[in-house]
Amino acid sequence: MITAIVDYNSGNLRSAEKSFQRMASEVGGGDIIVTDDPDQVRRADRVVLPGVGAFADCRSELGAINGLFGAIEDKVKAGNPFLGICVGMQMMATWGREHGNHTGFDWIKGEVVALTPNDPALKIPHMGWNSLNQTPDHPVFDGISAGDHMYFVHSYHLVPENPEDIVATVDYGGDIIAAVGRDNIIGTQFHPEKSQATGLRLIGNFLKWAP
Amino acid sequence: MLKTRIIPCLDVKDGRVVKGVNFVDLIDAGDPVESAKAYDAAGADELCFLDIAATVENRGTMFDVARRTAEQCFMPLTIGGGVRSPDDVRNLLLAGADKVSFNSAAVANPDVVAQSANRFGSQCIVVAIDAKTVSPGKWEIFTHGGRKGTGIDAVEFAKDMAAKGAGEILLTSMDRDGTRAGFNLPLTRAISDAVNIPVIASGGVGTLDHLVDGVTQGGASAVLAASIFHFGDFTIQEAKQHMQAAGIPVRL
Numbered sequence: 001m002i003t004a005i006v007d008y009n010s011g012n013l014r015s016a017e018k019s020f021q022r023m024a025s026e027v028g029g030g031d032i033i034v035t036d037d038p039d040q041v042r043r044a045d046r047v048v049l050p051g052v053g054a055f056a057d058c059r060s061e062l063g064a065i066n067g068l069f070g071a072i073e074d075k076v077k078a079g080n081p082f083l084g085i086c087v088g089m090q091m092m093a094t095w096g097r098e099h100g101n102h103t104g105f106d107w108i109k110g111e112v113v114a115l116t117p118n119d120p121a122l123k124i125p126h127m128g129w130n131s132l133n134q135t136p137d138h139p140v141f142d143g144i145s146a147g148d149h150m151y152f153v154h155s156y157h158l159v160p161e162n163p164e165d166i167v168a169t170v171d172y173g174g175d176i177i178a179a180v181g182r183d184n185i186i187g188t189q190f191h192p193e194k195s196q197a198t199g200l201r202l203i204g205n206f207l208k209w210a211p
Numbered sequence: 212m213l214k215t216r217i218i219p220c221l222d223v224k225d226g227r228v229v230k231g232v233n234f235v236d237l238i239d240a241g242d243p244v245e246s247a248k249a250y251d252a253a254g255a256d257e258l259c260f261l262d263i264a265a266t267v268e269n270r271g272t273m274f275d276v277a278r279r280t281a282e283q284c285f286m287p288l289t290i291g292g293g294v295r296s297p298d299d300v301r302n303l304l305l306a307g308a309d310k311v312s313f314n315s316a317a318v319a320n321p322d323v324v325a326q327s328a329n330r331f332g333s334q335c336i337v338v339a340i341d342a343k344t345v346s347p348g349k350w351e352i353f354t355h356g357g358r359k360g361t362g363i364d365a366v367e368f369a370k371d372m373a374a375k376g377a378g379e380i381l382l383t384s385m386d387r388d389g390t391r392a393g394f395n396l397p398l399t400r401a402i403s404d405a406v407n408i409p410v411i412a413s414g415g416v417g418t419l420d421h422l423v424d425g426v427t428q429g430g431a432s433a434v435l436a437a438s439i440f441h442f443g444d445f446t447i448q449e450a451k452q453h454m455q456a457a458g459i460p461v462r463l
Contacts, residue, residue, distance in 0.1 A: 052332055153335075
């Protein structure tokens with residue numbers, strides 16, 4: 001079993017790698033590789049798209065590495081489990097509206113727009129530990145309860161067209177999407193790799209997930 | 212609901228924690244990674260390492276600290292000290308930092324903040340502002356560890372940094388740092404009201420009430436402290452319980 005963490009010159013790759021390695025050894029989740037090689041992505045059983053940064057930059061980096069975007073698309077079409085984190089989750093949308101208009105994978109109909117909390121006193125980025133509003137009935141959230149905290153840091157958020165794609169929300173001057181998903185894909189706006197025991201549990205769940 | 216963060220800060224020199232950390236059961240009190248593990252286990256919300264004698268020759272030791280911390284701590288880590296360029300940011304992020312803090316370089320060349328925010332996103336760019344009171348209600352930026360005045364107004368500078376794409380401000384009162392007399396609340400409030408990005412209050416914490424004041428009176432999104440945690444005066448949990456009792460939402 002191989003999980004490929006996609007390296008597209010974005011983000012805190014090492015944190016992601018270490019957290020997945022730690023949980024892979026705990027749950028028997030197989031090998032973790034970090035790669036920008038489309039062939040390695042194609043050979044993997046699971047794909048993780050991490051991300052720290054701006055949608056536009058991340059999208060152009062994904063497109064700049066020859067064949068990488070397509071390799072990820074093919075894995076998802078083939079039914080392999082996919083986890084997007086932060087910008088990696090936002091990349092699952094139809095549109096990103098940060099620094100211009102950019103197309104995402106279009107797996108989750110919707111767009112990524114600037115956060116506009118209904119309370120003007122709330123700061124942007126939405127940064128820190130926020131508690132999940134509801135407990136989703138999803139294997140990747142097994143053992144994670146409403147009220148559990150995850151670490152968020154973002155200024156843009158994904159607004160899905162179809163409510164059934166929403167897996168979890170948090171409150172930040174109104175509901176914000178904390179996780180989206182369907183079939184074999186799941187994405188979290190928060191950083192499980194930075195969310196201590198609760199986040200590690202989610203990573204372990206993903207490594208065992210058989211959608 | 213978003214919780215107010217409590218952030219222990221460790222001063223690091225040549226890869227070792229200075230001032231020392233008095234934790235029970237700490238294998239090596241001078242090793243930043245051992246301290247990071249202890250704070251991770253104690254439920255700190257984030258961790259901050261400041262390389263206080265950052266030189267080009269010593270960069271490697273900080274990368275090593277970041278790498279080893281990332282292997283063992285799954286919590287947000289900010290690293291600052293001697294950060295000059297977008298490439299410094301990238302190297303620290305790759306080593307294991309989640310956020311990188313600019314200080315003197317942001318004053319000397321404010322555009323480095325814009326360049327870094329454009330490349331890596333605002334969420335990982337922190338600007339550390341060291342401010343001193345020059346007259347009532349007036350604060351000036353000091354650089355080089357607080358030794359060098361700049362004539363720059365702290366509130367205006369904070370606004371400029373937010374406009375350039377900084378994602379967070381780490382605000383230290385040079386008047387209060389190390390005094391245990393409490394945060395400079397008028398300064399914290401002035402900066403917090405002036406910008407729409409989170410402000411971390413720093414400098415002067417001596418009691419748990421000081422942490423509360425930083426949030427309720429200073430308007431800070433997070434509170435940073437060093438000595439009261441390192442020397443075991445209070446635990447992170449005691450601090451959180453005290454803040455919760457004062458009506459501040461925290462992650463317990």
